[in-house]
Amino acid sequence: MRATHYDLDPFFSRRFSPTEFLDKPIADADLMAILEAAGTAPSCFNEQPWRFVLADHGVMVSLLAEANQAWASKAARLLLVAADGHFVRNGKPNGYAAFDSGTAWGYLGMEAFKRGIMVHAMAGFDAAKASEVLLLGELKPLAMVALGYSEQTHTQTPRKGLDEIILRR
Ligand SMILES: Cc1cc2nc3c(=O)[nH]c(=O)nc-3n(C[C@H](O)[C@H](O)[C@H](O)COP(=O)(O)O)c2cc1C
Known part of the structure; x- marks a missing residue:
């Protein structure tokens, strides 16, 4: 803890x-x-740019970097968080697509935690291959996520202090 x-x-003291x-x-x-739950996140102009790609487990594992494959292949589910980088309302680039999808991924983790399921995001995957294999088209692949039940002891990664992350001007 x-x-x-x-x-x-x-969630904040026990999640890892x-x-x-x-x-x-x-x-x-x-x-x-x-x-x-992820889809209830707020987003710029309520565009809801996040997409969650579900696919065959073996295919998802094959998209991961080797170091991630070693442990993430044992996860119960792997999904990809992707984003629509353009506003549907006017076709212009949505500079908040990743910000909003990040909020959605956070909400995903919260609801999962409430249900006893832990999540672990991964940037270590082949984004170009994911686009091709998962037929993403214009969607931008952001992160793979491993989900599963875990009895692992909480590995506490360090955190910056409030004085480091709050800028008072
Ligand atoms: C966008 C993102 C990408 C990440 N990529 C990887 C990854 O490729 N491999 C990995 O083992 N962990 C990855 N992580 C996990 C982080 O290393 C981890 O969240 C961080 O060290 C804090 O630890 P904690 O989540 O246990 O508190 C990623 C996390 C995020 C949010």
Whole structure:
């Protein structure tokens, strides 16, 4: 459990990115609920640019960097977070697509945690190959996400202090 100065929700003190997963599948209803939660995120002009790509497990594993394959292949599910980089309203580039998709991925993790499922994002994957194999077209692949049940001990990664992340002007 992470020590925090203030009394935060357990999601913030207990969440971490596991590399060990139990051999236990995620029920479809849980996965759909997690993705529905992600889709409730706020977004610029309510464009909801996030997309969650589900595909065959073996195909998803083949898109990962070797170092990630080593542990993420054991995850119950792998999904890809991608974004529509253009506003549907006018076709112009949406500079907030990644920001908004990041919020959605955060919400995804929160709902998953509530259901006892842990998530671990990965930048280590072949984005060009993912675009081709997963038929993404114009969608921009952002991150792969491993989901699964885990009994791993919380690996506490360090955090910057509030004085480092708050800029008072
Ligand atoms: C966008 C993104 C990309 C990441 N890429 C990888 C990755 O390729 N491989 C990996 O093992 N962890 C990856 N991580 C996990 C981070 O290393 C991890 O979140 C960070 O060290 C903080 O640890 P914690 O999530 O356990 O608190 C990624 C996390 C994010 C949000």
